[in-house]
Amino acid sequence: MNDAGAALPWQVIRQDDNGNRYRVGRYATRDEAQQIADSLDGRGHKQLYWVERIGQTGP
Secondary structure: OOHHHHHOOEEEEEEOOOOOEEEEEEEOOHHHHHHHHHHHHOOOOOOEEEEEEOOOOOO
């Protein structure tokens, strides 16, 4: 793992209606990443957002 991965081990993932997944951003803490995911989820779009640790897969 490189230094950036160690400093930002949490990511927010978005899945669209077609099942495509995209990384929204990387964050230092799980709480920070969860706040971003909750904020995006609260906008009322049909996309699914979740937080995962780098190296983990799926919601």
